[in-house]
Amino acid sequence: MSPTRLEFALSTDLYELTMASSYHTLGHAGRAVFSLFVRKFPENRHFLVAAGIAELLERLVELRLEEEALRFLATLPGLRRSFVDSLVHFRFRGDIWAVQEGTVVFPDEPILEVEAPIDQAQIIETLVLNSVHYATLVATKAARCVLVAPGKTLVDFGLRRTPSLDAGLTAARAAYLAGFAATSNVLAGERYGIPVSGTVAHSYIESFPSELDAFRAFARTYPGDPILLIDTYDTLRGAEHAVIVARELA
Structure with a gap:
C-alpha cells in the first residue's frame, strides 16, 4: 500500500529532527539551500535520468504533522517539547527548483534544490532523497535498456520483484518516463495512464x-x-x- 499521511509525516531520519530541534531551541533561523546532485558516477555510467520529482511534490503538499505523529515524537529523547509542539502548524513553506522529469543530468549538476527555512529544509531532506533516488535509479536503468534496444518494444514486468507495492508503482512510472512502452502493473495503469500489457504465464x-x-x-x-x-x-x-x-x- 502507498504510505499513509502518518507515514509521510514520520518519514525522516531522527537526526534531521534533532538538528531541527536544536535550531528551534537556539533561535537559529534563516533560509537554507540544499542541492541534490551526484559527485561521481561508477565506471561506464555517464548520466542519470531524473525522476520521482512529481511524487516528491505531491508528498510535500500533503505533509502534515498531526496529533498521532506528534504524540510519538514527544516520546523521543533529545527532542524539546517546545519544538514538538511547534510542529503542530508544520507546512512546507519553501521552494523546490528542479529539472523536468526525464531530463538527463551529469555529475555535479543539481537534480533539484530546496530553498526553505533551515528547519524545514532539514526535516524534509530524507523524504527528498528517498523520493528521487529510487525513481531516478530505475529511470536511468530503463533509459540504458532503451538505448541498447533501438526500435524494440520494452515493457515493465517488475511488480512481483520490487521491494514493495509502492516501489512497483514508482518503478513502472519511472520506466515509462524513460521510454518503456507499457507495464504489467494494473494499478500503475490506472493511476498514471500507462498502457497495460500482459498475456499468459x-x-x-x-x-x-x-x-x-x-x-x-x-x-x-x-x-x-x-x-x-x-x-x-x-x-x-x-x-x-x-x-x-x-x-x-x-
Missing part, C-alpha cells in the same frame, strides 16, 4: 493436459491476436506447436 500452460491443448485453449479465448508462451517445456517444440495453432487460426 507458465502456470496456464501447465494447467492443461498438453502444451498444444493450452495453446489451442488460449487461442480460442483470444482468437484475434493470441500471444503464445513457447518456453514452458521445450522452446523448439513450443515453437512448432505455436505454428500448428497459427495455421489452425488462418
Whole structure:
C-alpha cells in the first residue's frame, strides 16, 4: 500500500529532527539551500535520468504533522517539547527548483534544490532523497535498456520483484518516463495512464493436459491476436506447436 499521511509525516531520519530541534531551541533561523546532485558516477555510467520529482511534490503538499505523529515524537529523547509542539502548524513553506522529469543530468549538476527555512529544509531532506533516488535509479536503468534496444518494444514486468507495492508503482512510472512502452502493473495503469500489457504465464500452460491443448485453449479465448508462451517445456517444440495453432487460426 502507498504510505499513509502518518507515514509521510514520520518519514525522516531522527537526526534531521534533532538538528531541527536544536535550531528551534537556539533561535537559529534563516533560509537554507540544499542541492541534490551526484559527485561521481561508477565506471561506464555517464548520466542519470531524473525522476520521482512529481511524487516528491505531491508528498510535500500533503505533509502534515498531526496529533498521532506528534504524540510519538514527544516520546523521543533529545527532542524539546517546545519544538514538538511547534510542529503542530508544520507546512512546507519553501521552494523546490528542479529539472523536468526525464531530463538527463551529469555529475555535479543539481537534480533539484530546496530553498526553505533551515528547519524545514532539514526535516524534509530524507523524504527528498528517498523520493528521487529510487525513481531516478530505475529511470536511468530503463533509459540504458532503451538505448541498447533501438526500435524494440520494452515493457515493465517488475511488480512481483520490487521491494514493495509502492516501489512497483514508482518503478513502472519511472520506466515509462524513460521510454518503456507499457507495464504489467494494473494499478500503475490506472493511476498514471500507462498502457497495460500482459498475456499468459507458465502456470496456464501447465494447467492443461498438453502444451498444444493450452495453446489451442488460449487461442480460442483470444482468437484475434493470441500471444503464445513457447518456453514452458521445450522452446523448439513450443515453437512448432505455436505454428500448428497459427495455421489452425488462418
